[in-house]
Amino acid sequence: MTWDPVWEEVFRQQAWGKYPGEDLIRFVARNFYKSESRKDIKILEVGCGPGANLWYMANEGFQVYGIDGSHTAIEQAQIRLDSECPNWKGQLFVGDIGTLPFPDEYFDAVIDNGAVTCNSHENSILIYSEMARVAKKQGKLYSRTIAKGSWGDETGEHVGYDAYIVDEGPLLGKGYIRFTKYEDIEKLVSDFTIQEVQLLSREYMDVKKTVKEWVIIGEKK
Template sequence: MKGKEWYQADDVAEEYDSKRFSRGGRLIDDREKRAVVEAIGPVEGKDVLEIACGTGRFTAMLAERGANIVGLDISNAMLAQGRAKARRAGVADHIEFLRGDAARLPFPDDHFDAVFAMRFFHLAETPAKFMAEMARVSKHLVFFDTFNRRSTRVVYNWLLPMGSHLYSASQVERLLDDAGLRLVNGEHDFLLPYGFYRKIPNGIAREFRDIDTSLGETAIGDALASVSYWTATVGDGKT
């Protein structure tokens, strides 16, 4: 089972957080949340859209920080998990969850202050369409991550059930340019792939993470990082 079919399965949604963000996966969760917060900045009173919101890890976090947030996903099972998480966090009244297609977003132009997508583009069948839609509905900021072609992810990718798409930096730059977006910042991380961290206890994972981070700060880090976080702004004069 690959792609959309795998992602929308009920059992995948039910086990998604526990399989990916327990044990050493907590380090991944922390890093991804920090990346989102740093990219978007203060969100109180801002209108924010999350594409492929999944189980609502980021929607709930940003709602707690005062955002007016919409979480869109193609999977009803994932959305159910997101709604439950929002209720537990006490922010259900501040999030609107919608089922929809990221290639045809049901919003007018310039509708959101920021639009972001995490863990999305590796499954994207038509990345140019998705990027164009994110740019269309954003007044200013677009943020997303990619799994990288020149990394240990290449080996790990063979084992994945969904057939992840890996990107080079030049591919990302072309996607941004074609969508009328201007790259502001790119951060590169995790020389060791996510799957490695998920397999080991958190305490041991922290030791490897310290080594990983140290190597990531060298010249080899950017070249071989398995994950990149990209921040872009709309480049046609919108503010």
């Protein structure tokens, strides 16, 4: 199972983001806003959580599919979509993002917004490979993942390759976290052609710490 049960408690106890990030909106807009029929565009988010990204994409008229290991997260996403996106199209699943319950070449885009980074290097390669399997030829990839050197890196318990149960910063209490080196990105998403890599940085000036994340944009080979 490529999912840490700690997230069940996180979703139960904490309010989560209600709106998508600007970089994800830009990705969807750039690739799909000019589509002839948005209702025919199918987008999958792995580790979708309570569904902020799905809510946005459903409101824009796309078919949305989400999978998460947390029953609580999927329940919250279902409630929000049903109440705020009348007649939305798609489906939600509780399941393992390493074994996706979809046929080959089904989705126009696959999205990971900070879920794969909660898995080991080896499992992450398998997850990205599964995402490629279910993506159409030339289907798009969006992945946002914690970068090496981000706040929390090399703190707490070392549990794998560049992976820690951190003991400080925003990732405290979030379980297994893998920090990605730039040179490892191509190995992780080898089934995709990388089109763009951005480094997002958020400074916490009071403690002189920085949260760093890669945004990886790709296309299935």
